[in-house]
Amino acid sequence: MKIKLKIPGLRWWIIGLLFLGSVKNYLDRQTLAILAPTIQSQLSISDTAYGNISNLFLFAYGIAFLISGRMADRLGTRLSMMICMTWWSLAGMCTALARSAVSLGAMRFLLGLGEAGHYTICPKVVSEWFPAKERGVAVAIYSVGATVGATIAPILIVLLNERWGWQATFLSVGAAGFLWLLPWYLFFYHPEKSPHLTERERELVRSAAACEATSGSAAAVKQTEWNLWREVLSRRELWLLLLARASTSPVWFFYQFWFPKYLYSERHLTQSELSITWVIFLAADIGSLAGGYFSGRLIKRGIPAPSARLWVMLGSACLVPSCLLIPWMPSANGAVLISCVVIFADLAWIISAGTLVVDLMPQRLVATAFGVVATGSTAGGMLMNEVVKRLAEAGRYDTWFVIMALIHPLVWLLLWGTKVHRQPPAGKSKTDEKGD
Numbered sequence: 001m002k003i004k005l006k007i008p009g010l011r012w013w014i015i016g017l018l019f020l021g022s023v024k025n026y027l028d029r030q031t032l033a034i035l036a037p038t039i040q041s042q043l044s045i046s047d048t049a050y051g052n053i054s055n056l057f058l059f060a061y062g063i064a065f066l067i068s069g070r071m072a073d074r075l076g077t078r079l080s081m082m083i084c085m086t087w088w089s090l091a092g093m094c095t096a097l098a099r100s101a102v103s104l105g106a107m108r109f110l111l112g113l114g115e116a117g118h119y120t121i122c123p124k125v126v127s128e129w130f131p132a133k134e135r136g137v138a139v140a141i142y143s144v145g146a147t148v149g150a151t152i153a154p155i156l157i158v159l160l161n162e163r164w165g166w167q168a169t170f171l172s173v174g175a176a177g178f179l180w181l182l183p184w185y186l187f188f189y190h191p192e193k194s195p196h197l198t199e200r201e202r203e204l205v206r207s208a209a210a211c212e213a214t215s216g217s218a219a220a221v222k223q224t225e226w227n228l229w230r231e232v233l234s235r236r237e238l239w240l241l242l243l244a245r246a247s248t249s250p251v252w253f254f255y256q257f258w259f260p261k262y263l264y265s266e267r268h269l270t271q272s273e274l275s276i277t278w279v280i281f282l283a284a285d286i287g288s289l290a291g292g293y294f295s296g297r298l299i300k301r302g303i304p305a306p307s308a309r310l311w312v313m314l315g316s317a318c319l320v321p322s323c324l325l326i327p328w329m330p331s332a333n334g335a336v337l338i339s340c341v342v343i344f345a346d347l348a349w350i351i352s353a354g355t356l357v358v359d360l361m362p363q364r365l366v367a368t369a370f371g372v373v374a375t376g377s378t379a380g381g382m383l384m385n386e387v388v389k390r391l392a393e394a395g396r397y398d399t400w401f402v403i404m405a406l407i408h409p410l411v412w413l414l415l416w417g418t419k420v421h422r423q424p425p426a427g428k429s430k431t432d433e434k435g436d
Helices: 010-043 047-075 077-097 101-115 118-129 132-164 166-187 199-222 225-233 236-257 259-265 272-300 305-328 332-360 363-393 397-417 430-434
Strands: none
Touching: 010 047, 010 077, 010 101, 010 118, 010 132, 010 166, 010 199, 010 236, 010 259, 047 077, 047 101, 047 118, 047 363, 077 101, 077 118, 077 166, 118 132, 118 332, 118 363, 132 166, 132 272, 132 305, 132 332, 225 363, 236 259, 236 272, 236 332, 236 363, 236 397, 259 272, 259 332, 259 363, 272 305, 272 332, 305 332, 305 397, 332 363, 332 397, 363 397
């Protein structure tokens, strides 16, 4: 039975719900990273095995990006999100049953299969509900949920672990997903079918975003699955953005999977003292919002949306190389402080690059295209794990910081030089592209 309550500003409430979903997503993901020293000790897992377990997660994550993106375009965002949230919440809870590196790896593989869907479904929701001038902020809001989750994870996970143990921690964090599903089921629908839209917002959504979905749906019905994939994979900008994600995502994945271990092994912090990493993810929160805000401001000044994203990414490319200073900081606090600058810039980059996919791809294929691009992200993360686990065993984290310093400037030069921001955004009007 549908609840027919009219909700003013519904699209922003929806983004708020996606924000909470992102918080949940990263709490599930970060639980293992925060508890790694404890779990490795109890289950006799080496750093090499830990790196392999992280790669199992990323391998499943990459596969799921392709599957979930296509699922979202075919089944719609409402049902797809329900499937993904249920899957990864159960996988997170089942991690409490792990008794060896093999069983822990299996649970992380299942978690990766479910979690990826959140980040292909969210951009499709944005493309359905928001005009170009609001998309950067909308993407930033749901994305900042990930960094908020990563921010509170070091404090929350350590507290839960100290009180009830690591098994109960996985059970508690995983079970929270079923609370999230209730408002999603009750209040989220496609904008054309939603009983909760006010008439004023319905007209706004139709004129700004839903009109594109309506015009594109007929073409989608006529095309075969092969033709749809061929249309997606034939777009030059898709491959450029995929390469960009594959190259730069290792920075973010390093801070998720390895930075607590770096502080533990190289800076000699205790398990409890690792809660200091919350401040790094607070910087990521601010960077996410800044990326969306500044590109939105540039669009309002008349700069086309794709170009606005590239200018914000240039600022990020100038700041990330400050990671070269991290090994030279005399204290762990200094290393964390420099990391805050790095991760602020990296998240502004990620938000802008993700919004470029929404800007440049037809709405009916946004989730599929985003899934393909995000697969590059997981490939980059897996390569990072292979490199860092060898450097970690040799005590050579400093080499990794040199590699990180070079990535963003080189990728930005590639994107600007190939004029990715000037690709024709198929299916979008010039007015929408400029955000007027």
